[in-house]
Amino acid sequence: MAKWRQRFIEARLEGLIDEPRPGRPPTIRDDQVEQVVIDTLESTPKGATHWSRASMAKRSGLSPSTVGRIWKAFRLKPHRAETFKLSKDPLFIEKVHDVVGLYLNPPEHAVVLCADEKSQVQALDRSQPVLPMMPGMPERRTHDYIRHGTSSLLDIADGKVIASMHRRHRSVEWLKFLKKIDREVPAHLHVHIVCDNYGTHKTPTRSRSGA
Structure with missing residues (x-):
């Protein structure tokens, strides 16, 4: 000092x-x-x-x-790249407010559901039996597979999941799924469903059915 x-x-x-x-x-x-x-x-x-x-x-x-x-x-990583997408919907901001508002401040006497087709979650089976592992040789599987259907999932805030399996993703299967939701949700609750712009969600079949 x-x-x-x-x-x-x-x-x-x-x-x-x-x-x-x-x-x-x-x-x-x-x-x-x-x-x-x-x-x-x-x-x-x-x-x-x-x-x-x-x-x-x-x-x-x-x-x-x-x-x-x-x-x-300077935290520069030229070898890395990420993707993004800007919406061209003129009502994009209003729709974001609606969706976020449902999550942050859900209305009373209502249930807010989020639906999505999990096309990546598939029941798959190999075309041939799996060959077991042996000394000096790993387990082997055929490169091709057989699809046994895909699943539709709906996550609810309380942790409940409503799921249904379908072989195809058409408006007919989506309508069946909506009817299943209608049966399982208590009748006194208003239902709000958040879903993406997948083609099966916007077909005339769904509109005529009033779902």
């Missing part, structure tokens, strides 16, 4: 700043770092979709490891 007090007496606040430390001075200039970041964000290499460490190193004159450290410091 005596050292820092003396430095404050002699140089006031400037005396509290660390003095230059020994060691090799930095070899990468700030403008080089800035240029790597700008090139990464605003350009792509010729004949490629995104920069790699090697291609950026060749462009910048830095080493691939240095490029990697710069990307890590």
Whole structure:
């Protein structure tokens, strides 16, 4: 503490700043770092979709490891890409408010349900029996399979699930599913169903049936 007090007496606040430390001075200039970041964000290499460490190193004159450290410091990952989709529905905002409102503030004397066809959840069976594992050989299965139907699930806030299995995804099966919901939900409750824009949810068959 005596050292820092003396430095404050002699140089006031400037005396509290660390003095230059020994060691090799930095070899990468700030403008080089800035240029790597700008090139990464605003350009792509010729004949490629995104920069790699090697291609950026060749462009910048830095080493691939240095490029990697710069990307890590600025949280840049040129090799990664994610997808998104913007709705063209002019009433998109109003519909979002309706759906979110049903979840956050459901009406009284009503039940809010969320429905979805789980086409990925299928009852599958292999075309041939599975060959069991043997010493030096893993279990083997045929590449082809037989479908035994897909499932429709409906999750309710209290954890209850209403499910039905169908071989096909048509408006006829969707209507059967809605009728099943009508039978299982107490008659005194109003039913609100949140579903996607899948074609089977919007066919004339469903509209004529009043479901």
